[in-house]
Amino acid sequence: MRDGIRLAVAAGVFIFGTIGWSLADHIGAAAGVALGVAVLVVPWRGQPGWSWAWLYLTRDRCFDLSDPVTVVNDRSGGGVRYQGGIAVAAIQLVGKQWQPTVFTGSATVETTNTVDVAELVPLMRQSLGLELDSLSVITAGARRGSGGDYPAIYDTLIGNTPYAGRRETWLVLRLHALDNGEALRDRPTVGTAALTAAQRVAASLRCRGIRAKVASTTDMIELEKRLDASVLRPRNRGWRSLRGDSGWHTSYGYRPGDITSEALGQAWSLRADAIIQNITVFSDGTAATTVTVRTSRPPTTPPAVILQPLPGQQAGAAAANLCGPRPEVRGLLRGGLPPALVIPIGPSGVLIGKISRGERLLLPLGDPAEQTRVHIAAEQEIAKRIVIRTAAAGQRVTVHTTDVAGWQSVRMPGIAVIEHQRPAPGTTVSVVDGTVAPAPRPNTVLSVAPPGSPAPPASDIVITQTGAAAVELTSGGWSCDIEPEFFRAENRYITCSQWEMAE
Template sequence: MKATTSLAIIVAVFGCALFGWAMDGYVGAAAGLGIGIAAGVVTWRGRPLWSWLILWCRRRRPIVLAEPITVANDRAGGGVRYQDGVAVAAVQILGKAHVPTLFTGSMSTYTENALDITELIPLLHQSLGLRIASLSVVSVGSRRRSTGDYPRVYDTLIGTPPYAGQRQTWLIVRAAALDNAEALRWRTSVGSATLAAAQRISAAMRQQGIRARVATATDVVEMERRIGQYALEPPNRRWHSVRSGSGWLTTYWYRPADVTAEKLAQAWTGRADGIIHNVTLFSSETGRVTASATVTMRTAQPPTAPPNTMLRTLPGEQAHAVAASFCGPMPLLRGIRRGALRGPLPIPIGPSGVLLGKVGAGNRMMLPLDDAGEFSRVHIAAEDSLAKRLVIRLAATGERITVHTRNLQRWNSVRMPDITVINHTKPISGTTVSVVDGTLTPAPRPNTLISVGDPGTEYRGSADVLITQTGPATVDVFAAGQVHTVEVELFRAENRYVSAEPTTLRTAVLESVDTP
């Protein structure tokens, strides 16, 4: 609580006592003092009564964000939003391409595609005295596609480990004009200074081997649309949740002692349709850095209770909590306590990918077949019984797939709402992955192209990911300069999608390696 707030409470309590004295002497003074203490000092469900009253009065107050504009610095442009004396820019953290994620336990994973948030602390203070007010690391994604039958089955087959079929990570950079008045004397504007800080942060990421780029104004608008911009409109607000175009958003916060990598990862074990993680670093004039963390879950219906006892609710502040993940000024959230980080805080950056199977030591491996930063080419030299499993699992993560083939009968078994089988070259609208079997070439090409060939046939082209079958249920995976020997997990629930084609895998073999 700020000193000015404490002083205002003391004055208000004294005023209540004085008013009571004027009305009825000692009895009135005692009554006024009691009312003042009850309304201004005593907490009710974690807040004083005056705080609840403020939340109730502003529950319908509109949250209007200015349009981001394009600002140039050092012959490079980027999107900047200036509002309420704060300039804000965003950096999209792309991470490392095609890096696997290993399930090391029922509730633990490991990946090299991670970012330690504590390494961002020195970046809060830029050259020539420029101080970044706050840095927010926002991860937006989901475990699997929220529609369709097979994605739910796929999620059940994977089990409890935290993973993300889809995930994007953004870094929000905020600089206050008033706090940097002296530093801005040497700069063109607060917008260009904030953009320059975002560019330096992006360069620092690349020096660590983590790909990053400054977001454009269009990228900022698309990011906010994906998070749920409609949730900020007053008609969509409720006391404990807000409604977006794709579901209900409910935000919870972590106590400072719970802001650890293991506890943050637990959010990705829930059965939510979407997850938004926000870890924010706050600077101060004294040099002390504090942090806060929230998680927003998207569900079909408003939840009646938090997913676990660790998460704390934010009644009355749901819309502002969602706005805290936008590329805008950091709203004041009185229900969240900040604290210092107590050690390294690594968080995964990109998606976990598609479940392949077991590698050495019995760990299960997932591998991203797509890449948000570059076009990806994947070649699968395997029997259809294996290749089709990878295709339907990729669709379960959230990709929109078009299969281009002249042999429709061969691929009819994989048809589902998010997999379309066609006999021409143009992908359907919204396609993110095209699958070819050598008979057709897609045009225009989507972000990811997967070619399927016969096992044992040498692939002569270049591929970012190469999967070759070496046994009945064994493949070698070449990705990101590494080779992995994987025993593909074959699930009985997937047999209906591969049963249309002959296969050398006998039913007895399938059942022996099936995982319940």
């Protein structure tokens, strides 16, 4: 509670007591003070009465954001939004290329494509006394795709282990102009100062092996579209959930003691259409965390015990996920940041199989910043499973082939099978069998060939069948032997079965 609010509450209690004194002397004063404390001080469902009244009266307030502008610093441009005395810049964390995710238990995973949020705190203090007001780590994605029946089947086959078929991570930097008045005297504009801070943070991350790039104005706008900023329209707001173009968005808060890597990771085990996680670090070293789940209908109870509902504050929590000033969320508690808070950056990827220790391995078959070439030299029982799992993870797949009948079994809402070169609209992965080449080429091209076929020299990921139920995976300078997993539920998508499938 800020000092101004404390003073207002004390004045309110005094006014209640004064009114009671004027009506019934000492007894009236005591009753007035008691009533004032009950209304203004004692929390009801986590907040005092005046706070609930304020939330109700401001339930339709506007969250309109100004358009970001392009700012140039050191011959490099980036997007900056200035609103309400705060300059906002964003950074996309691309992370490391083609890093696997290993399921080490029923509820634990391991990956090297991570970032430690605690290491970002020193980066909030820039040169010449410039200090960021807050820094938010926004992670958005989903466990699986949403089209057709198979993505839900694939999600069930993997189980409750936290993973993400699609996931992107962003940093949102906020610079308060008035609080940095002295530091801004030596800088041309507030926007230039915000862009410079973002460039330095991105450079520091790249020095640590984490690829990062400063967002442009287009990147910021497209990010907010993917986060479904339509939920902030007044007519879409509810007391406990928000209705957007893609579904119902419901935000929950974490208690300060629950801000740990393990607790935050469990958010990716929730059965939801999409997940947005927000870890905001403030200049005083404290942090506040929320998670927003998107579902087809508004939930009646929190999906996990540790998640705290935020009634009446859904719009503020959703606005805090965007590239703009962070509104105050009264029901969200701040706490000290732990010494280490490691979170994954990119997607977990596609299920390939089990490694020697019996642990499942997933690998992203793509990269958000560079084109990826994947080569699979294996029988169709393996190749087709990887293709349909890629679509189940949320990718839009187009199969280019003259053997349309042979690939007809994999056709589903997320997979198009065509004979011509042009991929289907929205394609992110093209699958080729050597008969038709895609043009234009999407970000990821997956080539399929019989076992023993040599991999093209430019291949980034190579999956080679080495036995009846064994493949060798090579990617980014590392390789391992994997036992592919075959599920009976996938058999109807495979027309050329030669092996006996096992659960």
